[in-house]
Structures are given as C-alpha cells and as structure tokens.
Amino acid sequence: MSSELHLHDTTFIVLDLETTGASPQNGSAITEIGAIAVRGGVVLGEYSTFVNPKSPIPEYITNLTGITDEMLAGAPEIGSAFAEFLQFLEVHGDDTQAHLVAHNAPFDLGFLRAAAKNLSCPWPKFEVVDTVKLARLLIERSEIANYKLGTLSQFFNTSALPNHRALDDVKTTVEVLHRLLERLAGYEVETAQELRQFMKRTPRDILGASRIRGFGP
Numbered sequence: 001m002s003s004e005l006h007l008h009d010t011t012f013i014v015l016d017l018e019t020t021g022a023s024p025q026n027g028s029a030i031t032e033i034g035a036i037a038v039r040g041g042v043v044l045g046e047y048s049t050f051v052n053p054k055s056p057i058p059e060y061i062t063n064l065t066g067i068t069d070e071m072l073a074g075a076p077e078i079g080s081a082f083a084e085f086l087q088f089l090e091v092h093g094d095d096t097q098a099h100l101v102a103h104n105a106p107f108d109l110g111f112l113r114a115a116a117k118n119l120s121c122p123w124p125k126f127e128v129v130d131t132v133k134l135a136r137l138l139i140e141r142s143e144i145a146n147y148k149l150g151t152l153s154q155f156f157n158t159s160a161l162p163n164h165r166a167l168d169d170v171k172t173t174v175e176v177l178h179r180l181l182e183r184l185a186g187y188e189v190e191t192a193q194e195l196r197q198f199m200k201r202t203p204r205d206i207l208g209a210s211r212i213r214g215f216g217p
Contacts, residue, residue, distance in 0.1 A: 005097065033166055
C-alpha cells in the first residue's frame with residue numbers, strides 16, 4: 001500500500017459476524033455475515049447474509065441475537081456464503097488498498113480464517129483495524145465506562161444502534177470508526193501508513209497528550 005494514501009482515500013471494509021458460540025476451535029459456527037465498504041464517508045457497497053451452521057443454535061444465542069433455527073433453515077451454508085463474501089471483498093477493495101475493520105477484530109477474523117482453512121481457501125492479507133484497540137488509544141479510560149460497541153455508540157451518539165445483528169452492528173461500527181478517525185487528526189495521523197504506525201503504540205504513549213488537546217465525545 002502506498003505510504004501516501006490519505007485516510008480519506010482509503011477503503012475501509014467494516015464487518016461483523018454472528019455465531020453459535022465463542023470460538024471456532026470449540027465447534028462454533030458463523031450464522032450471519034454483515035459488511036459495508038466505505039471510503040471518504042461514502043458507502044461503496046453492502047453485504048449481508050444468514051449462514052446455515054448445520055447445527056442447532058444454543059438458546060442463549062437466540063436470546064442474545066434473535067436469530068432462530070427457523071431463520072437459518074434455508075440460508076446458504078458456509079461454503080457458498082464465504083465465496084460470496086470473498087467476492088464482495090474483491091469488488092470493493094484489494095489487499096493492497098483496503099483495510100478490514102471490526103469491533104474486537106480477533107473474534108471475527110478468527111472465525112473467518114478458520115472458515116478459509118476448512119474450505120481450503122486463501123485468506124486475503126488485508127491490513128486490519130480493530131476499533132476496540134483504536135478506541136483505547138484515543139479515549140481515556142476516565143472518559144468512558146468501557147469500550148464495548150454499545151458504550152461507544154452512546155459516547156458518540158451514533159444514529160445506528162448495535163443489537164447483536166451483523167449488519168446493524170456494522171452500521172454502528174462505521175459511525176464509531178469515523179468518529180475515531182476524526183480524533184486522529186489531532187495527532188496528525190492523515191495517511192494509511194501513519195494509521196498503521198499509530199496502532200502499534202500503547203495508550204500510555206498517546207493519551208497524555210489528549211489532556212492538552214481538549215478532546216471530548
């Protein structure tokens with residue numbers, strides 16, 4: 001990726017998954033995929049699908065997400081859904097000019113990489129932005145109760161609200177991402193290269209300076 005690519009010109013593909021449990025290593029499977037490609041505040045494309053996990057959904061997951069076995073009965077299985085999702089990624093950004101974004105990215109990327117491995121598909125090597133990590137770097141702990149998506153939604157007063165459904169949570173994450181990128185301007189982070197370098201730092205490295213910048217929600 002060009003080190004001069006401005007953040008305004010960078011494609012961010014924001015994604016979220018719903019699953020039957022906490023980890024693919026314990027047999028949990030993807031039940032819903034949502035993604036939005038955005039550049040310069042403009043939505044380039046949107047993707048959403050249910051995925052049939054071929055196993056019953058635990059009751060606590062249904063209570064959390066509202067997704068039932070009946071809703072997934074006619075949904076594509078992971079092979080078809082994953083192929084469609086990869087096509088969405090290819091259409092809206094390649095791995096040299098786009099960043100994948102997720103809230104608690106290790107969770108979502110863990111499931112997607114596991115799916116790629118099980119399907120013998122190469123997983124594209126996108127740069128990844130975790131909005132949890134970015135929020136920790138830009139919002140002091142004294143300003144906010146925690147860094148959950150719902151808490152950040154309230155902090156930034158987003159119009160989209162998270163509800164443990166993939167596309168709605170993606171819409172919320174897009175707004176949170178944009179508000180976090182606005183805060184980056186105060187640290188003179190303007191390019192994709194500078195963002196990647198910024199993400200390597202720790203809150204202790206960064207947040208002391210925010211006290212004299214007067215950042216607020």
